[in-house]
Amino acid sequence: MKSKEQQEAEFRSFTQAHRGTLRRQAYLLSGDWFEADDIVQKALAKAFSVWRRVDPVGAPAYVRRIVVNTYLSHRRLAWVRRERTDDDLPDRPAGHPQEDVDVKLAVVAALDRLPARQRATLVLRYWEDLSVEDTAAAMGCTAGTVKSQCAKGLAKMRGLLAESEPVRA
Amino acid sequence: MHQHDDPATMLRRARPDTDAEDAPLDLDAVFKAGYRARRRSRALVGGGATAAVAGLAAVLVLSLGGAPAPQEYPAGDGFDFDPATAGYSGPAPDVWDQRQPALDESLRDAFGGLAVDSGFLDEGRLDYDRPSDDEIRAAMDEGAGYYSALSELGYHDLPLQFGPWNDTGNSGQVYLRGLIARDGDEEAEQTSFTVNALAPGGWTAEPGPTGDVAFPQHLISDEASWTGDAPEFTTEELDDGRTLMTADHGCALEAAVVYPNGSALRSSWDLDCEGQGREMAVEDLRDAMLAMPQIEYDTSELVPVDELLDIPAGWPYDEAWPGAARDDMQASMDAIAEVLDAAYPGVELRSADAVQRGIMSGPVRRDYDGTFALPLADDAGYAVTANVVYTLPGGWLPGLPPPTTGSDPYLLSCDDGDDKDDICEETEVDGRTVATRVFDIGDSHSYWVAVFDPDGWAVTFSTNFEGEIDGYGLEDVIELAAALPAPVYDPAEYDR
Numbered sequence: 001m002k003s004k005e006q007q008e009a010e011f012r013s014f015t016q017a018h019r020g021t022l023r024r025q026a027y028l029l030s031g032d033w034f035e036a037d038d039i040v041q042k043a044l045a046k047a048f049s050v051w052r053r054v055d056p057v058g059a060p061a062y063v064r065r066i067v068v069n070t071y072l073s074h075r076r077l078a079w080v081r082r083e084r085t086d087d088d089l090p091d092r093p094a095g096h097p098q099e100d101v102d103v104k105l106a107v108v109a110a111l112d113r114l115p116a117r118q119r120a121t122l123v124l125r126y127w128e129d130l131s132v133e134d135t136a137a138a139m140g141c142t143a144g145t146v147k148s149q150c151a152k153g154l155a156k157m158r159g160l161l162a163e164s165e166p167v168r169a
Numbered sequence: 170m171h172q173h174d175d176p177a178t179m180l181r182r183a184r185p186d187t188d189a190e191d192a193p194l195d196l197d198a199v200f201k202a203g204y205r206a207r208r209r210s211r212a213l214v215g216g217g218a219t220a221a222v223a224g225l226a227a228v229l230v231l232s233l234g235g236a237p238a239p240q241e242y243p244a245g246d247g248f249d250f251d252p253a254t255a256g257y258s259g260p261a262p263d264v265w266d267q268r269q270p271a272l273d274e275s276l277r278d279a280f281g282g283l284a285v286d287s288g289f290l291d292e293g294r295l296d297y298d299r300p301s302d303d304e305i306r307a308a309m310d311e312g313a314g315y316y317s318a319l320s321e322l323g324y325h326d327l328p329l330q331f332g333p334w335n336d337t338g339n340s341g342q343v344y345l346r347g348l349i350a351r352d353g354d355e356e357a358e359q360t361s362f363t364v365n366a367l368a369p370g371g372w373t374a375e376p377g378p379t380g381d382v383a384f385p386q387h388l389i390s391d392e393a394s395w396t397g398d399a400p401e402f403t404t405e406e407l408d409d410g411r412t413l414m415t416a417d418h419g420c421a422l423e424a425a426v427v428y429p430n431g432s433a434l435r436s437s438w439d440l441d442c443e444g445q446g447r448e449m450a451v452e453d454l455r456d457a458m459l460a461m462p463q464i465e466y467d468t469s470e471l472v473p474v475d476e477l478l479d480i481p482a483g484w485p486y487d488e489a490w491p492g493a494a495r496d497d498m499q500a501s502m503d504a505i506a507e508v509l510d511a512a513y514p515g516v517e518l519r520s521a522d523a524v525q526r527g528i529m530s531g532p533v534r535r536d537y538d539g540t541f542a543l544p545l546a547d548d549a550g551y552a553v554t555a556n557v558v559y560t561l562p563g564g565w566l567p568g569l570p571p572p573t574t575g576s577d578p579y580l581l582s583c584d585d586g587d588d589k590d591d592i593c594e595e596t597e598v599d600g601r602t603v604a605t606r607v608f609d610i611g612d613s614h615s616y617w618v619a620v621f622d623p624d625g626w627a628v629t630f631s632t633n634f635e636g637e638i639d640g641y642g643l644e645d646v647i648e649l650a651a652a653l654p655a656p657v658y659d660p661a662e663y664d665r
Contacts, residue, residue, distance in 0.1 A: 004610060005610045005611060005613055008200060011200075012196065015194065015196060015199075019194060023192075024187040027185070027187055028184075028185065028187065031185070033192070034486060034488070034525065037192050037194075040194070041194065041195065041198065041199060042202075044194075044196075044199045045198070045199045045202035045203050046202075046203075047203075048199055048200060048202075048203030049202070049203040049204075049205075050312055051203070052312075053311065053312060103179055103182055103183055104182070104183040104185070106179075106183075107176075107179050107180055107182075107183035108183060108185070110176075111180075115357060116357075122180060126177060126180040126181050126184075127180070127181075127184045127185075154176045154177055157176040157179075157180070158174065158176045161176055161179065
């Protein structure tokens with residue numbers, strides 16, 4: 001059995017190698033660097049608590065899954081917030097010269113209005129470029145669920161984006 | 170063809186920039202939290218399930234087959250202190266909870282019909298089975314705690330299923346403990362209802378604003394919260410010793426029951442605050458609340474708060490602050506580098522950032538955090554680094570935590586929870602309080618030195634290395650930390 005010192009050294013190395021990736025993943029999921037750092041800190045603590053049992057080869061995928069679960073837990077803990085969610089997407093800057101900026105704002109706003117698991121599925125598939133199988137592994141669900149969540153999420157996005165898209169003459 | 174017809178392509182185009190600067194990671198906190206979780210697991214594995222649940226027997230007068238027997242509400246032994254101004258030193262240990270199956274059943278019996286009839290749940294969602302005890306034990310043998318094992322087995326966050334609940338009192342001086350159940354809709358941004366059982370300690374039945382800002386916490390509020398108007402609030406003393414309170418906010422209902430043994434149950438239901446169109450009568454909620462049994466808790470770790478810590482208010486999270494503080498942070502880091510370089514020529518600043526630390530939705534501390542490479546090599550051949558953190562005034566206390574106090578309000582502590590032989594000491598250097606934490610594993614040494622300045626800021630210097638390095642022992646590090654100048658910030662802004 002590895003000594004505490006060995007475990008800490010090994011975990012430190014793992015963290016140095018993978019923290020950037022985990023942090024980016026948490027940011028893409030949450031859309032907030034502060035929350036992303038909080039998620040990664042919690043996920044790493046959970047991973048270290050069971051580090052003795054983690055297969056080093058599978059460790060990155062395992063911790064990635066913890067990050068997704070922690071993000072989903074954060075969303076669930078949002079019950080304490082009582083602010084009302086505005087049903088309207090935020091106004092986009094009028095006459096902004098860069099269409100990409102418009103698209104980005106509208107997409108992020110629409111994505112924010114999806115249920116947490118749908119949002120996570122779309123983020124992992126389209127921003128993280130994970131395969132259906134890898135997304136399923138990260139989400140702890142079946143490939144079929146990933147496909148259905150993607151379909152539902154994209155359909156809802158389509159509706160939300162249509163509402164926000166200006167009518168062109 | 171509109172753009173929105175192809176949302177997948179739009180999504181890919183909208184991928185955010187993720188090239189933000191790296192932020193410091195508190196790996197020590199990660200290790201501490203990890204060791205704490207391991208200890209909780211061992212509490213069960215080492216002691217055996219039967220021993221671990223001793224004293225946790227629930228007084229649940231439930232009849233699983235026939236008509237329910239009359240419920241009883243014994244007052245118990247009571248406390249020789251006011252439980253409202255008491256608390257626990259940390260979250261409840263995640264050990265076998267023999268109350269849980271019966272409690273979940275009574276929860277579904279009491280609230281299931283109400284939740285279905287009011288439109289909160291579809292009836293079929295309450296049909297789920299708990300894993301067998303053998304399955305749970307097998308998962309626990311792998312190192313998981315009881316509720317962690319249930320979670321790993323997929324039995325968690327289901328509708329009307331109790332899970333552990335912990336909250337901080339007085340900014341982490343103590344903890345509150347209990348159980349919580351929600352709607353189990355993991356796709357919803359916010360749960361539509363909660364049922365929260367509270368162990369004695371850290372809360373008061375006196376109505377007031379809920380949440381963790383006040384200590385003791387208020388169980389239920391009679392003030393406006395869901396809407397701009399105060400609720401219709403009622404209080405009812407029952408002959409059996411219970412007290413029932415209800416708050417009708419119009420678009421939401423809240424209720425609380427205080428039991429003779431000093432525990433409580435509260436629930437809140439979002440009916441129509443966002444146009445959901447759900448309906449529930451206050452009387453029906455009253456009946457459901459009163460149908461729940463009194464729950465017995467292990468209060469052996471409940472300790473009175475002899476002296477309420479006066480913790481200076483923390484800061485609300487401010488997305489703009491790190492940018493606004495960048496110049497001051499950089500100037501502070503440059504000043505540190507100068508002092509370190511004078512002692513060890515060749516010091517290099519590796520990374521630095523202005524960081525807000527705290528829990529989501531709670532107050533934060535403001536830190537300037539820097540990592541320096543020192544021109545020293547340890548016995549293992551690695552370059553020695555030092556992490557230096559300036560903590561600006563607000564949201565923390567100087568010194569080391571008293572034995573019965575949680576570590577949250579303090580910058581440095583020896584957590585009894587981890588299984589390292591760390592030693593914390595408090596001394597004074599040139600009239601300033603200095604706290605040290607040291608732990609050695611074999612030839613590896615780790616030092617934390619926090620110097621608390623009377624002006625309200627602190628600097629924490631941490632480092633670790635293998636073997637011995639001439640001129641870089643604990644006393645040298647203390648001297649170095651005490652020699653660091655004040656951070657650059659506007660004292661007027663922090664004089665609140």
